[in-house]
Amino acid sequence: xxxxxxIEIIKSTxxxxxxxxxxITTVFYKNLFENHPELLNIFNHTNQKRGRQQTALAxxxxxxxxxIDKLETIIPVVKQIAHKHRSxxxxxxxxxxxxxxxxxxxxxxxxxxxxxEIIGAWADAYGVIAQVFIDIEKEMYEEAKEAxxxxxxxxxxxxxxxxxxxxTSFYLTPVDSIALPEFQPGQYITVRVRVTGDExxxxxxxxxxxxxxxxYLRISVKREAEExxxxxxxxxxxxxxxxxxxxxxxxxxxxxxxxxxKESSVVFLSGGVGITPFMSMVNSIADxxxxxxxxxxxxxxxxxxxxxxxxxxxxxxxxxxxELSFIIENPSEEDKKDIHFNKQGYIDTEWLxxxxxxxxxxxxxxxxxxxxxxxxxxxxxxxxxNSNIHYEFFGPAIDLxx
Ligand code: HEM
Numbered sequence: 001x002x003x004x005x006x007i008e009i010i011k012s013t014x015x016x017x018x019x020x021x022x023x024i025t026t027v028f029y030k031n032l033f034e035n036h037p038e039l040l041n042i043f044n045h046t047n048q049k050r051g052r053q054q055t056a057l058a059x060x061x062x063x064x065x066x067x068i069d070k071l072e073t074i075i076p077v078v079k080q081i082a083h084k085h086r087s088x089x090x091x092x093x094x095x096x097x098x099x100x101x102x103x104x105x106x107x108x109x110x111x112x113x114x115x116x117e118i119i120g121a122w123a124d125a126y127g128v129i130a131q132v133f134i135d136i137e138k139e140m141y142e143e144a145k146e147a148x149x150x151x152x153x154x155x156x157x158x159x160x161x162x163x164x165x166x167x168t169s170f171y172l173t174p175v176d177s178i179a180l181p182e183f184q185p186g187q188y189i190t191v192r193v194r195v196t197g198d199e200x201x202x203x204x205x206x207x208x209x210x211x212x213x214x215x216y217l218r219i220s221v222k223r224e225a226e227e228x229x230x231x232x233x234x235x236x237x238x239x240x241x242x243x244x245x246x247x248x249x250x251x252x253x254x255x256x257x258x259x260x261x262k263e264s265s266v267v268f269l270s271g272g273v274g275i276t277p278f279m280s281m282v283n284s285i286a287d288x289x290x291x292x293x294x295x296x297x298x299x300x301x302x303x304x305x306x307x308x309x310x311x312x313x314x315x316x317x318x319x320x321x322x323e324l325s326f327i328i329e330n331p332s333e334e335d336k337k338d339i340h341f342n343k344q345g346y347i348d349t350e351w352l353x354x355x356x357x358x359x360x361x362x363x364x365x366x367x368x369x370x371x372x373x374x375x376x377x378x379x380x381x382x383x384x385x386n387s388n389i390h391y392e393f394f395g396p397a398i399d400l401x402x
Contacts, residue, residue, distance in 0.1 A: 009121035025058035028105035087254035148181035148252035164307035183253035185280035211283035222273035265293030271367025303335030365391040
């Protein structure tokens with residue numbers, strides 16, 4: 001339990017620290033990696049280079065401190081982050097390292113203003129916040145160990161299928177022939193590779209794109225940007241260097257973006273590679289509830305970027321109430337001749353109203369941030385309740401607590 005005096009100090013210093021947030025987190029990461037270069041095997045180097053992680057981990061600690069006297073209100077957000085931590089093998093012993101470097105960074109940036117009293121209060125608060133994460137993650141490690149496996153495992157690529165100009169699927173089966181887990185459609189795995197010439201390992205999360213089955217896990221990877229750019233490093237490596245027969249490592253499935261009700265009809269709205277979790281969900285509905293009402297909407301920039309076309313058509317034959325809609329922003333003349341699409345341009349509120357809104361449906365949205373904003377905003381403006389809208393949030397999850 002923190003004393004009321006400590007809570008008061010924390011609450012009065014959060015605004016100051018938030019103003020200095022970027023400075024503190026930049027110093028934090030620089031010192032962290034200088035003293036613990038082995039952590040570069042865990043952190044996403046691209047996020048580091050682009051400053052994205054600077055706005056996530058350390059800022060999340062500052063944000064959590066705002067809720068220091070009612071941490072139970074941010075438990076759902078903590079769980080979402082904890083899924084990611086568990087999938088990256090973040091362990092209790094990592095927390096004191098992060099704590100020490102965060103406090104060190106606060107001291108370094110604030111100088112004399114960071115009195116012993118302030119630093120002491122922050123050390124106590126960090127300890128409490130870290131413990132909440134450690135406890136939740138402990139349960140998740142135990143569950144994963146029981147249902148699947150604990151650490152990274154080697155997987156062999158048994159098939160590699162091009163799904164669109166930029167998306168390729170990899171079918172993975174465990175090298176040591178353990179049974180595959182009953183994961184929840186919508187969950188992701190962390191894939192770990194050593195890109196040729198790199199000193200450190202690289203990790204990336206990819207949604208599973210097939211229904212749970214006994215033979216393989218499937219991920220469908222979008223080739224991002226250029227090979228030389230930080231964004232494109234891992235996806236280009238997978239596309240160009242990982243072939244049938246090769247091995248990659250993965251942790252057990254994680255994540256809480258899952259279908260939360262069995263009875264309702266469902267609407268899947270995806271943009272670009274945001275389609276991947278929905279391929280797992282719709283395949284699993286086809287296996288278990290082929291009569292369930294499903295509206296599946298996908299938006300892409302061109303016809304060549306539209307993935308899983310033939311798989312979706314086959315699903316339509318297996319399901320009695322599957323409606324497919326394809327939206328193409330900018331179809332080429334070739335697309336207009338060869339590809340069926342329902343709308344040219346963007347999904348707007350009017351189109352949503354006419355095509356997807358129905359009573360008691362659950363809406364699942366996944367895609368780039370502008371897509372999410374437009375669709376979630378559109379659904380809300382049409383009177384859909386927050387509790388019926390579910391989306392994969394691409395950004396520092398702690399923002400949701402605000
Ligand atoms: C990701 C918060 C401790 C390593 C994240 C994210 C948040 C966060 C908000 C982004 C989640 C997302 O992308 O959905 C926190 C908080 C911590 C904490 C509040 C302490 C109380 C740690 C520790 C480590 C760690 C101890 C390991 C040394 C990571 C890594 C990622 C991550 C590797 C993935 C993002 C990337 O690599 O760019 N954390 N974290 N975190 N965290 Fe933590």
